[in-house]
Amino acid sequence: MIGGTFLFELRNKWKGLTIFLVVALIVVGGMVQLFPVVVDAMEEDVEELEGQEKVRVKVENGNVTLDWDPVENATYYRILEDTGSHMATYEVVEESVDDNETTLFYDTEEERYFAVVAVLEDVREEVFVGMGSTIERKSPMEELMEAPYFRAFTAGRPDVDFRYIEGFLSVELYSWWFLLVGLYLAYISVNGVTDDYEERRLDILFSNPISRRRFLTEKFLVLSFYTFVLLFVSAVVLIGSLHSVGELEKFGVWTALATMLGSWPLFLVVIAFSMLFAVKFKRSRTAVGLSLMIALVMYALHIAGNMVDALEWVTTFTILSYWDYNSVLLDEIFKTEHFLGLIILALIIFVAAILIFEREDIPA
Amino acid sequence: MIDWMVTKMEKEPVMKIRGLTKKYGDVIGIKDLDLDVYPGEIMGFLGPNGAGKTTTIRACLALLNKTAGDVKIFGLDSHKDSVEIRRDVGYLPGDFGMYPDMKAKAILKYLLSQSDVSDTTKMYELSEILDLDLNKKYRELSKGNRQKVGIVQAFMADQDLVILDEPTGGLDPLMQHKFYDLLRKESREGKTIFMSSHILAEVEEVCDRVAIIRRGELQVVEEISSLQEKMGKKLEVEFRDGVDLDRFDMQGVEKVEVDGNRVSMIVTENLDEVVKEVSKYDIMNMSLETFNLDQLFLTYYREDEGS
Numbered sequence: 001m002i003g004g005t006f007l008f009e010l011r012n013k014w015k016g017l018t019i020f021l022v023v024a025l026i027v028v029g030g031m032v033q034l035f036p037v038v039v040d041a042m043e044e045d046v047e048e049l050e051g052q053e054k055v056r057v058k059v060e061n062g063n064v065t066l067d068w069d070p071v072e073n074a075t076y077y078r079i080l081e082d083t084g085s086h087m088a089t090y091e092v093v094e095e096s097v098d099d100n101e102t103t104l105f106y107d108t109e110e111e112r113y114f115a116v117v118a119v120l121e122d123v124r125e126e127v128f129v130g131m132g133s134t135i136e137r138k139s140p141m142e143e144l145m146e147a148p149y150f151r152a153f154t155a156g157r158p159d160v161d162f163r164y165i166e167g168f169l170s171v172e173l174y175s176w177w178f179l180l181v182g183l184y185l186a187y188i189s190v191n192g193v194t195d196d197y198e199e200r201r202l203d204i205l206f207s208n209p210i211s212r213r214r215f216l217t218e219k220f221l222v223l224s225f226y227t228f229v230l231l232f233v234s235a236v237v238l239i240g241s242l243h244s245v246g247e248l249e250k251f252g253v254w255t256a257l258a259t260m261l262g263s264w265p266l267f268l269v270v271i272a273f274s275m276l277f278a279v280k281f282k283r284s285r286t287a288v289g290l291s292l293m294i295a296l297v298m299y300a301l302h303i304a305g306n307m308v309d310a311l312e313w314v315t316t317f318t319i320l321s322y323w324d325y326n327s328v329l330l331d332e333i334f335k336t337e338h339f340l341g342l343i344i345l346a347l348i349i350f351v352a353a354i355l356i357f358e359r360e361d362i363p364a
Numbered sequence: 365m366i367d368w369m370v371t372k373m374e375k376e377p378v379m380k381i382r383g384l385t386k387k388y389g390d391v392i393g394i395k396d397l398d399l400d401v402y403p404g405e406i407m408g409f410l411g412p413n414g415a416g417k418t419t420t421i422r423a424c425l426a427l428l429n430k431t432a433g434d435v436k437i438f439g440l441d442s443h444k445d446s447v448e449i450r451r452d453v454g455y456l457p458g459d460f461g462m463y464p465d466m467k468a469k470a471i472l473k474y475l476l477s478q479s480d481v482s483d484t485t486k487m488y489e490l491s492e493i494l495d496l497d498l499n500k501k502y503r504e505l506s507k508g509n510r511q512k513v514g515i516v517q518a519f520m521a522d523q524d525l526v527i528l529d530e531p532t533g534g535l536d537p538l539m540q541h542k543f544y545d546l547l548r549k550e551s552r553e554g555k556t557i558f559m560s561s562h563i564l565a566e567v568e569e570v571c572d573r574v575a576i577i578r579r580g581e582l583q584v585v586e587e588i589s590s591l592q593e594k595m596g597k598k599l600e601v602e603f604r605d606g607v608d609l610d611r612f613d614m615q616g617v618e619k620v621e622v623d624g625n626r627v628s629m630i631v632t633e634n635l636d637e638v639v640k641e642v643s644k645y646d647i648m649n650m651s652l653e654t655f656n657l658d659q660l661f662l663t664y665y666r667e668d669e670g671s
Contacts, residue, residue: 004474004477004478005478008474012463012466199461199462199463199464200457200459200460200461201460201461201462201463202427203422203427203455203457203459203460204455204457204460204462204475204514204517205475205478206425206426206427206450207425207450207453207454207455207457207517207518208450208475208478208479209447209448209450209451209478209479209480210447210478211446211447359429360429361427361428361429362422362427362428364418364422364457364458364459
């Protein structure tokens with residue numbers, strides 16, 4: 001019966017597939033719900049330096065000038081400097097400043113933190129006056145965003161802003177959600193075939209009038225169909241979740257659909273590759289191991305290529321470069337040629353899998 | 365040859381194997397095997413473990429590629445037309461698994477649907493004959509009951525040729541006899557059955573002909589009755605006194621052995637003459653034994669080991 005394997009696979013695997021679908025949807029919907037919280041945190045959680053209001057810092061002409069509120073009975077002031085606000089590795093840059101102002105040599109663009117300590121010799125005490133820095137203070141999230149590794153998750157784009165929903169989802173959802181889905185699909189694609197080898201079912205299955213080509217094709221179609229449903233439902237959940245936080249109008253229904261459904265060919269390649277390994281190695285452990293390893297190595301190379309300029313050439317060979325969701329998300333460009341190219345690649349790999357499956361012995 | 369067998373063999377073979385060879389790298393699985401299976405017969409395919417029985421069957425069903433040779437089933441090429449062939453062939457593998465979390469009924473219905481058969485009457489009939497509970501999950505079934513599921517699936521689509529690889533593994537003796545009855549019934553209804561086994565008694569009990577394979581090569585293909593005739597009978601006589609052994613030097617008498625007054629010999633023909641000769645002496649004890657397949661089989665293998 002044409003479609004028999006397709007329906008049987010769906011019926012047999014629906015529990016596992018549904019559980020993953022629910023997990024994926026919770027992640028998609030939940031991550032959007034975090035957006036307002038994160039934006040609030042970025043705007044409110046600008047951590048003030050201790051005594052910041054008492055110390056003023058001015059950078060000008062290669063110098064930094066500090067002035068501070070004077071302390072009564074202070075004999076002199078000591079100036080400490082560090083590269084972080086923690087002051088854990090400070091150096092004393094001025095041991096004894098008589099006035100409540102000093103100018104220091106400053107020829108770097110790196111941020112510096114200064115602390116002013118008043119020394120009261122009469123009572124043999126030291127009083128902390130306050131801290132200042134050479135930069136405008138930002139929230140920890142903003143500082144994190146400027147870290148170079150975020151470029152890796154945005155296909156090299158340096159100007160992604162968390163305060164906008166597109167930037168937030170690019171880094172906090174899409175950057176790993178596709179990997180998660182890809183790894184799961186690789187796992188079930190391999191096991192969907194190797195289980196039949198390892199459970200010794202193929203002799204019985206092929207005592208029926210179905211060809212190996214049809215058998216494998218129906219398995220491929222089941223997973224392709226499931227992936228499409230997963231992506232479509234994820235897009236619907238994404239749209240609903242965006243609507244609930246008031247970001248849908250800005251984000252756009254088309255963007256939500258395109259970023260989800262646009263990844264379908266990428267997953268077809270993952271499924272085809274995994275099936276190829278499954279029919280070649282016939283053992284779950286080997287085929288799953290190889291599939292997951294290749295997926296993770298590709299991901300790592302993609303990240304490295306986008307993070308380090310010298311490794312940019314590597315991205316040509318990583319499949320993730322041909323599903324650039326950031327192009328849709330941030331540039332509003334859908335790369336149709338990549339979409340079609342990946343479908344063709346998936347079909348080529350799948351045909352190779354069929355040829356191997358048809359030509360090799362079925363082990364007893 | 366028995367008349368009804370002659371009639372069957374006048375027909376075109378259902379399965380025609382010529383020069384079938386299967387190598388696994390440098391290791392030979394089966395070599396240059398020729399065999400015909402005729403419509404309506406039950407053919408036993410006998411050999412010890414590792415002789416090449418399963419390899420032969422799986423190569424015929426295109427589960428393995430052939431290294432050389434030609435297999436025709438219903439006149440179709442075993443590999444090029446394998447899908448078409450499988451419409452008319454039921455198969456029970458020697459070692460198989462199914463879906464552990466599914467009920468036997470659901471598994472069988474699925475397999476039946478894969479053969480484009482919607483009628484489940486025979487599936488239920490067979491399950492009743494074999495006393496199989498179809499509502500149990502496969503993982504809950506004992507080894508014997510799992511084997512019954514395999515047997516039901518081999519016969520349920522009512523195909524013209526049924527190939528069985530060691531079909532009685534795991535069945536208790538009572539169930540084995542039910543299975544033999546089933547084979548005979550299917551054969552009466554015109555099914556052709558090709559059955560591998562290393563259980564000699566079952567081949568002797570149900571098969572019309574037997575093919576014996578050893579180390580991948582076919583040793584003999586014969587009707588069981590004529591094979592037994594060819595092997596002769598073993599005559600053992602205990603005489604009161606010594607005898608002149610030269611008197612038994614006649615055509616059809618082989619392997620004459622003496623142990624005191626006890627003489628044994630294999631008689632393949634001229635039994636009447638031999639008995640007349642024996643009767644000329646005083647006899648204390650005498651037995652005449654027909655070779656069964658066990659002895660026959662062992663004889664074949666001993667001869668091979670000797671060579």
